[in-house]
Amino acid sequence: MLTLPETKLHLRVDHNDEDALIEALMTTATAACSDFLNMDAADLVVAVPAPIKSAALLLVGALYEQRESQGERPYNKNPAFEMLLAPYRVHA
Numbered sequence: 114m115l116t117l118p119e120t121k122l123h124l125r126v127d128h129n130d131e132d133a134l135i136e137a138l139m140t141t142a143t144a145a146c147s148d149f150l151n152m153d154a155a156d157l158v159v160a161v162p163a164p165i166k167s168a169a170l171l172l173v174g175a176l177y178e179q180r181e182s183q184g185e186r187p188y189n190k191n192p193a194f195e196m197l198l199a200p201y202r203v204h205a
Contacts, residue, residue, distance in 0.1 A: 149194075
């Protein structure tokens with residue numbers, strides 16, 4: 114769903130030192146989106162709507178920014194993440 118170059122552009126990262134971390138965060142964000150949407154992650158590969166990609170990038174950014182957090186502050190839900198994904202959610 115996300116590519117490394119577009120994700121690094123979103124994060125404003127211009128070096129290769131953290132590529133493995135960023136790729137892991139991309140995988141996590143894709144899994145979180147597919148879980149929220151009640152879809153298989155494989156379905157989020159081709160023709161993904163822009164709001165879903167934006168939600169994934171938003172989550173990658175949050176995870177990247179807080180990668181060293183030790184849980185000193187409570188984690189809050191990001192309403193933008195859910196707002197972007199809600200119209201595409203599959204209800205079982």
